[in-house]
Amino acid sequence: MVFQITYSSVAKPGLSITEIEEIITEANQYNNIHDITGCLIYNNGYFLQILEGEKQLVMILINKIKLDDRHDHFTILSEGETNLRTFKEWAMAYYHDPLNAQLNSEVQEIKASLLELSNSSKKSNFALKVFWYNVKKLLTEDGYYKTTQ
Numbered sequence: 001m002v003f004q005i006t007y008s009s010v011a012k013p014g015l016s017i018t019e020i021e022e023i024i025t026e027a028n029q030y031n032n033i034h035d036i037t038g039c040l041i042y043n044n045g046y047f048l049q050i051l052e053g054e055k056q057l058v059m060i061l062i063n064k065i066k067l068d069d070r071h072d073h074f075t076i077l078s079e080g081e082t083n084l085r086t087f088k089e090w091a092m093a094y095y096h097d098p099l100n101a102q103l104n105s106e107v108q109e110i111k112a113s114l115l116e117l118s119n120s121s122k123k124s125n126f127a128l129k130v131f132w133y134n135v136k137k138l139l140t141e142d143g144y145y146k147t148t149q
Contacts, residue, residue, distance in 0.1 A: 003055035004086070004127040005062060005079040008134065009047045009071040019070060036061060037087040039131075041114070043138050047071055050131040052085050078130035086128060115139055 011020075020042055031037065036053035049065075051058050066074050118136040 001081040001083065002052050002085050003058050003079070003081055004050060004052040004125070004131075005058055006048070006050045006077045006127055006131040006134070007062070007065070008049075008073075008075050008077055010073040011042070011045045011047060011071050012069065013045075015045070015070055023068075023070065030061065034061070037085055039087055041135055041138055046138060048131070048134050048138050050087070050127065052082075052087060055081075077134060078127040080125050080127040082125045082127070084124075111139055 024040070027040065031051075031053075034053065034057045036051055036058060038049060038051040041048040051061060062076075114135055118132040118139075
């Protein structure tokens with residue numbers, strides 16, 4: 001069985017694109033070593049991520065992520081087990097929408113693809129349903145994740 005967990009969090013004020021790219025680099029290295037896959041979405045100061053792999057290894061990673069000072073308001077949205085990985089071809093996918101910037105065509109394509117997946121993706125378990133529901137909300141509804149900071 002493959003364990004999946006979805007969480008959301010709020011980026012620390014002023015988090016730079018360089019810092020987000022550092023997160024991706026660190027995640028890819030760690031996840032490749034520990035056979036963890038997933039998808040990380042960043043939009044307007046909010047993170048949404050699903051991770052999948054062996055439960056004990058994923059939970060060790062979740063506990064590290066909780067302690068990362070580059071974000072707060074860490075909230076687990078769902079967790080569960082499935083027979084197959086959804087993101088087996090991705091060590092870590094990444095989408096970001098820079099504040100107050102025009103989306104370039106590549107980023108627009110990624111956003112469109114993620115939204116299409118959120119509408120059409122096979123949602124074989126609760127963790128996936130929660131992840132794709134929140135992807136759609138994060139990418140289409142300004143203010144959905146508003147949290148008191």
